[in-house]
Amino acid sequence: MEIDVFGMNTHTRVHAHAHTHTLPPLSWFTSSVVSVCCSSPPEMAEAHQAVAFQFTITPEGMDLQLSYQALHQIYRSGLRSWKKRISRMQNRVIKGVYPASPSSWLFVVIAILATMYMRSDPSMGLIAKIQQHLPLSLHVSLSSQGQTMLSALVFSTLLWLSVILALRFCLKLLLSYHRWMFEKHGRTSTTTKVWVTLLRLLSGRKPLLYSYQTSLPHLPVPTIKDTLSRYLESVQPLLTGPGFERMTGLANQFESSLGNRLQRYLKLKALWATNYVSDWWEEYIYLRSRGPIMVNSNYYGMDFLYVTPTSVQAARAGNTITALLLYRRKVNREELKPSRVPGTVIPLCAAQCERMFNTTRTPGIETDVLQHWQDSEFVAVYHRGRFFRLWVYQAGRLLSPREIQSQVQRILDDPSPPQPGEEKLGALTAGDRVAWSEVRKRHFCAGVNRRSLDVIERAAFFVTLDEEDQGMRGDDPAGNLDRYAKSLLHGKCYDRWFDKSFSIIVYKNGKNGLNAEHSWADAPTVAHLWEYTLATDAFQLGYTEDGHCKGEVDRSLPHPQRLLWDIPSEVQAQVSSSLAVAQQLADDVDCHVFPFRDFGKGRIKKLRISPDAFIQLSLQLAYYRDRGGFCLTYEASMTRLFREGRTETVRSCSNESCDFVKALAGGEEEEHCRQLFRRAAEKHQNLYRLAMTGDGIDRHLFCLYVVSKYLGVDSPFLKEVLSEPWRLSTSQTPLQQMELFDLKNNPEFISLGGGFGPVADDGYGVSYIIVGEDMINFHVSSKHSCSGTDSHRFGQQISRAFKDILALLSSPDGKAAMPGSPPQPHTKKAL
Template sequence: MAEARSAAALSFAVTHDGVSVSYDQELLRDIWHGISRSYKRRTGRFRNDFMNGMFPANSWTLGLVVGAVAVFSVIKHDLSFGIFPFIQNYIVHYVFGDGYLGQSISIAVAGALLWLIFVQLLRLSIKTLLEYKGWMYESPGKPVSKATKLWLGVLHIISKAGPMLHSFQGALPRLPLPKLDDTVRKHLLSMKPILNDEEYQELEFLSERFRKGVGRRLQRYLTLKSWFSSNYVTDWWEEFVYMRQRSPIMINSNYYGFDTLNEHPTTNQASRAANLTYTSLQFRRMVDRQEVSPFSISPRTKVPFCTMQYERLFNTCRVPGEKVDRLLHWDDAKHVAVYCRGVWFKLIVHNGKRLLEACELQHQYDTILAHSYEPSEGEMHLASLTAGERADWAKTRRAHFRSGVNKTSLNDIERAAFVVILDDEETHYDPEDPSKLDHWAHNLLHGKAHDRWFDKSFNLIISKNGHVGINTEHSWGDAAVMAHFTEWSLLQDIVFIGYDADGRCKGEAKEKLTPERLKWDIPSPALEQIRKSMEVANALIADVEMSLLVWTDYGKGFAKKLKVSPDAFLQMTLQYTYFKNQNKFSLTYEASMTRLFREGRTETVRSCTVQSSDFVRSMLDASKTPQERLQLLRKACDKHQELYRDAMCGQGVDRHLFALYVIKRYLEEESPFFDNIFPPTYLLSTSQTPMNQCEADAKGLSNDVRLRLITAGGGFGPVADRGYGVSYIVAGENTLSFHISSKRSADNTVSSSREFREELKRSLSDMKKLAEALEAPPKKIQ
């Protein structure tokens, strides 16, 4: 269609009077605006890349260095360390001579080279500076060491230079490769709480053989990879954990995020969809212009971290393959794909000159919601292909969606900025009825299987009564980036943009565009595959159980009162809950980020430790006093914080073992050690949803407003068939939220997520009783 219109914009005809040229002014103007926009984007991207490459220097420093070289050359002093006379005498002299022009060129080139050397030395110095991680291991509330004070001071000065989103990317250090001996030792220690003596002795023997034998050889190969790659594990992690996964990504991989719980700004579905689409596109523009600052993970200063994942947040889609999927990203997209009552639409968000305003987008959403189209055959359940087996979807896509209208419409979905789902169900939060929140979580995690495009980087889900949620594909990025984007969008939507008195978008639409209905011609073999994918997806949906808990008796303030980390406190609570539920300890996964390093993603914190098991047993031992339990809790929390810091600093266990295992498979080596431990089975998989990543934007908001903006965070499906998945968020001083998932078919989840939730309530109440021990002097444990 676009190609035909472009051809019609300009036409030639030969007549007896000569050559006649006819053209469509409006269409040519649209083409010119498209070319102009593309040029501006490329120019802006080049400028930003150049500025990032020379950060923290800038163009002013270039002029300063060139000017200094020129001034000193006039007074016969060489400030260029011999570069200026070399260029003048051995290069420029033979072309321009020794006159004024030759000297000027020599000064400019010498100054630029000197400045370039200065910039590279400066960036190498920053890279060396960022390799310091001593600040991570200093306890809050205690005096800061002189080394950390100096480090913080220098970093604070550098942060004043106005870094953009990717300014630190080239200066971030590589993920360090841990020593083999350290990893084997830490792994063995992490297995001690969950193995009996005989099993532990066997693992100890296998570990020692591996450490002295094949492990050394695998480590040498991995060392070579770490020298010649930006990150020794990320490319393999994305390929083998995500892209080669052949089972459905719905529930098994994709995760979800919630709206605010206490604030419902409008019940108008079209208005909420338009405002959130608009704020999402504003965030995309900030990413394109690199106006999102590198997030500070430290309360003391701005600590830069890897921002690679932000680039893949928009205009991105996972494309199925028979053996391995691909992640495709496009530079730009001027539309979003919208699903409403079984019909797919293409909604324009950019008119060629500017982004449309929220009120202009609402006009299109109103049109979509008012549609009376009947879905074409197979269209209503088409998206279930993305919820089924990956190889089947790849074959169907290649056979039936690579030509004609199917190809055009599929491209419009896959190349969209993101997907918007106008849901036909209402969602609610009722503190007195947790089943409503459970239903909302199910709706966001999988919907009806056919009403989410699970391959897309994210689906923005707008319920019938105006609540919003997110379903996110996992391979492109992790929850921290998605949480940052969601938090910023909701803040803009609710606080800064808002709605009029009727709950509609503010302003008057200056341009009223009509959304385009996508057309399909789905043949019988594809219809049969859609049916099969629906069967697979429905079986997964029937098997998963979600139970959510919003706990308002206390929050992070209580953990601080106990003088422990809120995250460590909750991990110990989950260990206590799991033991009571299963009557045993199990290997526990807690996600930690490694984005202090270039292209870093996640690392595992093995939360079940000797110290945590000692604490849990003390809670069930009537002979232990509250003071003794509190002391054991603090020891367990201290150990957990040590493991968490190790993980963030690239000294974890799991990613190193994973990379060694990949090499072992490539080399086809035999390893009884890996046969015994790999893949690890985490029967308790946990993750904390980060928040307060938009503190600068939210500065000045009252406590009442902040309370209204509290969210339940997000969650994910069970990672292991016989395990629990638990996501949680420390939403405030007096609010904690938990998302608990499990499989109904599991024979060991006593189960169910609902029973785990009830046990968790009892555990949280038990933990509260420890506060009674604060006034009494602690007893020393021998």
């Protein structure tokens, strides 16, 4: 990948010109107001809800008629808004004093007053000095004892704040310790044991979602020497002798000349910014990309593999929407537990949760912009070519699942046809970003189009009520899974709104799934949301015996509102053009989804092998057999141990992995192959640990490249590094909340995980999810236009590699495979 187009983008907002009209007679105005209050066609629904009073002007004066029902709804909505404000203020206080608690202030005050009562001065004279510096007015109005009490309160508060700062500093120091990750399982050092004890003591109180944010360390900048050394080691198995010598020369030249200069700027940014990578990564990798985000950037998540909780489309939509809004409530109230490294008390950064809802990506000429709104009481719905606004709150109350089902059913039963140009309008978000930006500025910045677009962009999320059936069903379950994946990844290219932070798709047979935009967060954040949604839908909200949502229905709820559009021929032409671009991209994608059931992590861990290392080495073997060689391999690792951390690359193709693959493919002795496998697995684990702890290669080189562009200097080395294609892009979809799924009693509720499109035109995209002890689900993607790739063929190679490696390690001499290693953290792809 090569990044270009650097510099700031100047945004020009197009303002609509005001039009002047002759005022109508007063009688027309008053009669129109009454007609608006009394009518209820779809186009008048918004005005009907907005009017809280009616008035008529007569010769006797003005007759004012208040709508108490409307005023009551305004009062309830306002009350909900104020409750949220108070909750936010309360949470700010709780987060601000963590790891202490607000009540600890009272403990300190009582302790100080108790010692003073015992004729002791714990402040060593500071209380007396504070008393001397009290304002003169307080000396006059307060007695001597009152002045002493006030001074003691001031001292207690200052002492309390000092202790909090000290505790937070200690917590930050503790969270900066990462040597625990490099220790063998069962060989924990004394230092690490003490560290764990102290960390547990400081993390004992129940934290809020964002309690750890200010205590997380900043991502360190690796040294130029270390990064270049690791880079050269990673490309050595991929280059011939002369090629490697040339690259070594470029690296040495870069280190001795431009590298140190760029490094100084980068260290300056690291001192100033919260995270020296994340803002540039978001902007230059995602938001400045001018090509379609559909397939190239967005990714998808699937429903349960074997189970569909209900076949009633409106009911599944009702429970899914409700579960998502319950999750949003937990995020807003910070009631979610902070994510942690699996099996530990070590917290992960939660900053990506902030833009999960009410967020959209708006197009620009040079760069897109992420827009986030504080709250939204509605979702945007697409069905059969029409767009609707569906209110999910009534007078500050979240609608019941059955009420949302009833509202969704009204949309499904609505017989009205799409307006001219409305049906395929979503294709604008699937095509090139520049074209969408130009059309948006010319035709969507005023009038009815602006209002309707605002509804979609400000909505909590987007919902598509799809007219197709999907899932593993019928006589061709394998083929149907592949079609299900393609539907979630791109659909018809116009029936999703790809700019939204995420879109929910509910199919006609009750199956569901999601499509997520990538710039605002990485997949572990979305996966956490989706796990909660599926579990809440199936196990908490549930359905009646006939498949409908539970709860009562308020029949007086206003109908969902049709969004109105005025789509001129120029826009319709651009919609067709964008659709053609998107359709060509979608038709080229070859998706293959398959569950591997022969064995899972349970069997692998009995051999004392990291499941992730086993899978990655299997992928290397599969690729070698499929393409006859090796390639630059991307595995995403998280850097959320650091504040605002996102991802780092693990270069899974190493000297050690290539040696193992060549030995096994060449039929060398089993014992020799097992030794090479152990060495390769340990190497992979070490690369993973380095990436997680801030010593990766690719984000550092990327940021150095950005600095070079800002300085206007060219580096042949950096240009070549960032143009290298990732022909094998892999990631593990995390399963983070196992407590929500009882796979022993409900083994059929197995998650399918999710996937993404291929990164390189001649490469593969592979996503996998480890489910329970006995299954690993794979999502493979490639392009039909490349004659050398085939997703189904590669899937067969993966299964074959799995079985061959297990057979190798399970042979009589290979049961004690390798020493244990720490739990493998979860990851997800970043483009």
